[in-house]
Amino acid sequence: MGKLTKPKLDEKTLKGFNVLVSSRRSVRSFEPGEEIPRKTLENIADAGRWAPSGANSQPWEICVVEEPSRVREVASVMASQADRLNEHCKGFPHVHKKHWVHDSVALMVVFVDARWADTFPTALEPELDDTEYKENRWNILLVSVGAAIQNLQLATTAVGLSSAWLSGGGEPQTAQALRELLGFPATHTPYGIVPIGWPxxxxxxxxxxxxxxxxxWNEAATENLRSRNDIDHYIEKERRHSIYKDAQSRDRYVSETMTTDGEIDRVDDGN
Ligand SMILES: Cc1cc2nc3c(=O)[nH]c(=O)nc-3n(C[C@H](O)[C@H](O)[C@H](O)COP(=O)(O)O)c2cc1C
Incomplete structure (x- = not known):
């Protein structure tokens, strides 16, 4: 290995990087058409491949769905998932009704093989208490996958395309439907689905x-930690707007409801 020259801070690259990171947006409305070259999709997937992972286990498989008929099939699975979510979970608006996922030009379905969690720290002997490590294995697995999906989204942003991050593939019924559709075995679960398209x-x-x-800085600024009440208030009053609206209209809405405590108006579209 070559000797490192003393590195200099590269504020310019950091600034540019932060512009890229902050311009990544969950986009839930695509302009259909114009396919994306395979090479571009491969380069986006390659960004996912370079993500860090616990024990360098790389527990993911990135299934790139780009044949239009297959895209529609995956989109139908996700539309059914969204319909169920809408019936069973409170407070998530009806963006799925427009079946925006159908307008994706491609989708990256990130399958995870959880058996790779066995590569994370394990007690030396079977008789030693393994609880401490066992409980952390799942965390390590999931944050590793999160890093890979984040990389996919950033690469998508870098090339001028838009994406979203759908987590419903982790729900058993949806996971099974996607496995059957895409030919993955029961050992693999699609924790992240990233529709990609033209914004x-x-x-x-x-x-x-x-x-x-x-x-x-260096210790908890405890006055900034959010309370249980803050969480309940977020669920009740702010969540829909914080997920689907732009920052300004969300702030306007929140400051209005702070004073009037009005009804939450229906949010039926995201960008
Ligand atoms: C783990 C994870 C799961 C998510 N699941 C969904 C999802 O199922 N459907 C969806 O529309 N957005 C989903 N999102 C996107 C978030 O709603 C979005 O990132 C957040 O509201 C911030 O908006 P932004 O991504 O535009 O900055 C998810 C994001 C993450 C990180």
Whole structure:
């Protein structure tokens, strides 16, 4: 290995990188048409491949769905998943009704083989208490997959396309439907589905907590930690707007409801 020269801070690249990261947006409305070259899709998948993973286990398989008929089949599975979600879970709006996933030009279905969690720290002897490590294995597996999916989304943004991150593939019924459709065995679960397409409109900003609130210098700034009440309030009043609306209209809505405590208006579209 060559000797490293003392590295210099590259603020310019960091700034550019942060622009890319903050312009990534979950887009739930695509302009149909114009296919994406295979090479581009391969390069996006390649960004996923370079993600870090616990024990370098790389527990993912990235299934790139780009044949139009297959895209429609996966989209139908996800539309059924969204219909069930709408019936069973409170507070998620009806974006699926427009079947926007059907307008994806391609989808990346990230299958995870959870058996690879066996490669993470394990007690030396069977008789030693393994609880501490066992409980962390699942965390390591899932955050590894998250890193891969995040890379896919950033690469998609870098090339000027849009994407979303759908987690419904982890639900057993949807997982089974996707396995059957795409030919994966029971050992593999599609934890992330990333529809990719041409954005129908400009990717607007979305609400983020301010940096001063999120960052803790050297110790917990306990006054910034959010309470149980904050979580309940978020679920009840803010969540729909925070997920699907641009930051400005979300802020407007929140400041209005702070004073009037009005009804949540229906949000039926996302960008
Ligand atoms: C683990 C995870 C699961 C998600 N699942 C869904 C999903 O099932 N459907 C969806 O429309 N968006 C999903 N999202 C997208 C989030 O709603 C979105 O990232 C968040 O509202 C912030 O918006 P932004 O991505 O545009 O910045 C998910 C994101 C993550 C990280």
């Amino acid at each position: 129908r409109r400009r990717a607007e900003s979305r609400w983020r907590r301010p940096i001063e609130e999120v960052i803790h």
